[in-house]
Amino acid sequence: MATVIVWAFTPRAGREADLEAAHGPDGAWARRFARSPGFLGTKLLKAEGRYLTLDRGSAPGACDAFKAAHGGDYAALDRACEALTAEESRLGLFETVD
Numbered sequence: 559m560a561t562v563i564v565w566a567f568t569p570r571a572g573r574e575a576d577l578e579a580a581h582g583p584d585g586a587w588a589r590r591f592a593r594s595p596g597f598l599g600t601k602l603l604k605a606e607g608r609y610l611t612l613d614r615g616s617a618p619g620a621c622d623a624f625k626a627a628h629g630g631d632y633a634a635l636d637r638a639c640e641a642l643t644a645e646e647s648r649l650g651l652f653e654t655v656d
Contacts, residue, residue, distance in 0.1 A: 560654045563652075
């Protein structure tokens with residue numbers, strides 16, 4: 559069983575390409591999360607001017623463990639990406655059903 563954290567984003571006008579670069583499967587967030595042994599990858603979805611990220615991990619506590627170990631880096635990247643979005647919200651932590 560894996561877990562998926564889902565975030566929703568509405569980009570600021572003209573910042574769509576920057577948001578895609580930061581949140582895509584090879585973007586800054588995925589590279590940061592890749593330092594965690596439980597990270598399984600990121601998917602970026604787009605529809606009607608909104609984006610969803612699907613961050614997959616191998617265990618429910620993997621994201622919390624990552625934030626505890628790399629909190630300063632996480633916060634710095636989060637601040638750097640604030641200018642890319644008009645809205646963002648965490649939709650939830652989901653478990654895959656196999």
